[in-house]
Amino acid sequence: MKDLDRILNEIQRKIQDESYSRKYELMGFINDGIREIATEVVLPDLITYDTVTCSPDQFSVPVPTGFFSNLLWAYNLDKDRMVHVYDSLTVFLERYASGMQGLSDTGDVKAVCRHGRDLYYAFMPKTDDAQDLRLWYSANPPLLDTGDEDISFIPEQFHVRLFVNYVCMKVFEEIEEDQRQPQVEKYFQLYSKAKAALINFVGLPERPPSFVPNYEDPWTAVGTLHQDHLGQFE
Numbered sequence: 001m002k003d004l005d006r007i008l009n010e011i012q013r014k015i016q017d018e019s020y021s022r023k024y025e026l027m028g029f030i031n032d033g034i035r036e037i038a039t040e041v042v043l044p045d046l047i048t049y050d051t052v053t054c055s056p057d058q059f060s061v062p063v064p065t066g067f068f069s070n071l072l073w074a075y076n077l078d079k080d081r082m083v084h085v086y087d088s089l090t091v092f093l094e095r096y097a098s099g100m101q102g103l104s105d106t107g108d109v110k111a112v113c114r115h116g117r118d119l120y121y122a123f124m125p126k127t128d129d130a131q132d133l134r135l136w137y138s139a140n141p142p143l144l145d146t147g148d149e150d151i152s153f154i155p156e157q158f159h160v161r162l163f164v165n166y167v168c169m170k171v172f173e174e175i176e177e178d179q180r181q182p183q184v185e186k187y188f189q190l191y192s193k194a195k196a197a198l199i200n201f202v203g204l205p206e207r208p209p210s211f212v213p214n215y216e217d218p219w220t221a222v223g224t225l226h227q228d229h230l231g232q233f234e
Contacts, residue, residue, distance in 0.1 A: 003159050004147045010164045015171045023147070026167055031143045033166035037154060038141040039069045041199055045153035046138045047072065053132050056125045059103035060118045063135070070138040071114045078131045079108045086113040089120065096122035109133060155201060161194035 001007075007030070008022045020026055038046060050064035063071075074083035086092040092113035098104050107123035109131050114120075125131050142149050154162070169187035176183050 001144060001147060001149060001151050001159070003156065004144070007160055007163050007167075010160065011167050011171075014164070014168050015175075017171070017175065020171060027144050027147065029167040029170045030163050032170065033163050034141050034143055034151060034154070036166070037162065037195065037198070038138060041195065041202065042070050042072070042138060042204070043141075043153050044202055046141055047136060048139045049134055049136045051077070051132050051134050052119060053130055054109045054121050054125055055130050056106075056127045059122070059124055060120045063114060063117055063119050064137075066139045067114075067117075067135075068138050068140045071112075071119075071135060072138075073136045074112050075134045076109050076131055077134055078129075081108075081110070083109060083121075083133060084111040086111060089113050089115040092120060092122070155198070158194060158198045158201070162191065162198065165191035165194060 004027075008026055011026055012018070012020075012022075037043075046068070048066065050066070052061045052064065054061060071085055074085055075081070076083050086095075092111065093103075096103055096105070096111060103120065103122055103124065105123045106126045109121045109123065109125060112119055112121045112133065119133075119135070121133070141153060142151060144151070151159075165187045169184055169191055172181065172183040172187060
């Protein structure tokens with residue numbers, strides 16, 4: 001991280017508390033900030049994909065090992081169709097659970113929901129019809145250890161604003177005795193503005209491509225992926 005010394009110097013200048021060690025405590029707060037940013041902002045350089053297999057008589061599968069956050073899109077490779085991604089497990093279960101039987105209906109996998117380290121899917125494949133899903137998501141972000149690590153997945157022009165304000169906010173959460181915590185509020189606002197600027201810079205993730213079918217046989221046809229047909233197979 002090329003600007004680490006500058007960031008640490010700026011943090012120490014603002015907090016005026018030498019009891020916080022640069023390497024362990026302040027760099028630890030920076031790592032917390034990296035995790036929070038990678039959770040709340042879809043960073044293009046962290047987007048990757050992997051494949052999981054949905055087995056018959058099962059309704060969930062562990063997410064890929066490198067999964068960190070932001071399940072963006074899913075595609076059923078065996079059935080050549082997009083899979084709807086639900087953000088809320090409650091909404092997913094309301095839509096697909098069958099009373100006390102839970103997620104017991106069988107058929108092609110057409111919807112998923114990530115909850116914790118598990119990926120729930122509906123419907124369950126029938127016997128001898130395991131289905132592979134390709135998932136696009138944010139991978140684990142590299143963290144600081146020696147300080148030489150490359151964290152350019154967060155654009156460098158935002159490093160100082162993000163990490164100085166984030167770490168100052170966390171330090172003052174610990175040391176500020178005033179119940180109103182004006183310093184915490186000050187650095188929270190500055191950090192939030194920096195994060196909003198980052199989101200504006202990287203942009204929102206593109207909508208998932210969807211299938212353009214052969215209209216003579218839209219469920220089995222081999223077609224192409226195109227934005228204009230989003231939701232064609234939901």
